[in-house]
Amino acid sequence: MIKLITTILTALTTGAIYALMSTALVLVWRSTRIINFAQAGQAVLSTYVGYEITVRSGSFWVGVLAAMIFGALLGAVIDRFFMRPIFKRIKSGPILMIAPVVATLGLLGIIQSIIGFKWGLTYQSLAAPVSTDGYNLFNRVIAFSPFNLLVVVFATVSMLLLTLLFQKTNIGLALRASAHSPEIARLSGIKVDLTRTLGWALAGAAGGLAGMLYIPSSYLYPNAMDVLLVFGFVAAVIGGLESLFGAVAGAMILGFAISFSTSYISEKLFFPMAFILLIVVLLIKPAGIFSSKKSRRD
Amino acid sequence: MSLVVENLIIDHGAIRAINAVSFSVPTGKLTAVIGANGAGKTTLLRGLSGLKEIKSGKATWNGDSIVGKKAENLARAGIMHVSDGKSVIAELTVKENLALTGLWRKDKKDVAAATEEVVSLFPILGERMSQSGGSLSGGERQMLAIGRALVARPKLLLLDEPSLGLAPLIIDQIFNTIKKFVTTMNLTVVLVEQNAMGALAIADEGVVLNLGRVVAVDSAENLLKDPAVRAAYLGY
């Protein structure tokens, strides 16, 4: 019984972090139609900034805020001064599919080297603002701590805020219109270049938050979030890449699959499980498990 | 004050789709641009709305050049292009589709008023407000696309084949509505059509395009009587 509860709580915690990463990837995918591999670098660099600010201010919360703001700015700058010129030069042809994605890989390398120069390749640790000792349940310490609870609450609240932004505000409508049809959005007078940059900024903030919530349970080093990028990507694909709901649901499915298979079958399934799930979903429903025919055919 | 196009050239790679095209569209009038498949009609509209780069030549709206301007800025300046293929966003509701052209407008009262006018022009849209754009029929989508443009209170409306794929009865209804709002809203309209007969019947002026070149410019009335035009585009 305790094992089952712990497994579920662990699934929720890891799922929440994956959800932030998959949301970041989906936000960029929707606005620019590329998979942003630099996301891992952006998130970890934002977390370094958050770490520095946490150390200097003595407050984890100020650090979180700094990581999110820095993440947003970095995302916006990357889109405006890096991606936009690339898209401007390549107008069509097969290179249009590959060049921007390769560019994000290059960017990932550059960001991680910058971190190496500035902070070195050593492991740093970021102290959690609340206890990371597991709660006591029926006189047994379980693998779910107050900090884990905080992670779940923070991720949930930020997802809700993001959903409100997208569904209930004018900016959200402009973001959705630009995502689904940049051309119609343009013809309607929406500044699509701006909404695109805003998408990158939101993704950057989500990545910064993901880092600040993940690193206290791990260590901070230049490649600290590479695995999260992979899991976030798998979650995003499971969810169909197009919707925020899909990104979160895909992340939760992944979190549960990993948590249950590692705790009931074998620890060794931690990494393979993500790919097993990915391949199963791609074989059965390549457009993601929530895909449906949105448009009627005539 | 009007739309003036002079020696316009637009290329698709090696293909010259618009070749030294000149014509002008008087304010408050409906001008039909007709021509066979591949004549360059869509390319012309895409050039005028800023979607497609203009290679050379002049195009001015009320004296201001529109060459090299961004589509979104031209839209905000009152040039609304309803592209072909029933351009609605399938994933957004009818209401959201209609709201797009009002997002950036300062006068929110007038946006609401314009939306109401559109709904009274196309009552079916009022009944479909919370449905997704993708669930609409072809005719309804065309109405939504035109309605969305009207919410912006455009001054120049560029319509690309609003009759495409619609039943004759619906085509009549759409053409009649276009005629109606051109006269009531003091709009200048460029109507691109394969359906030359229907378009010329409601137009004031007509421009005939063939392989990227203007082959005739005249009043719609005269074009309808012109034997060459009748033989080539009206089929009798």
Ligand SMILES: Nc1ncnc2c1ncn2[C@@H]1O[C@H](COP(=O)(O)OP(=O)(O)OP(=O)(O)O)[C@@H](O)[C@H]1O
């Ligand atoms: N994206 C493109 N790339 C290359 N060539 C194009 C492109 N779009 C149009 N063309 C070519 O430009 C010419 C004009 O095409 P356009 O679509 O403007 O014609 P149209 O008059 O709108 O035809 P239709 O009545 O079939 O819509 C055609 O020869 C077409 O093949």
Ligand SMILES: [Mg+2]
């Ligand atoms: Mg066409």
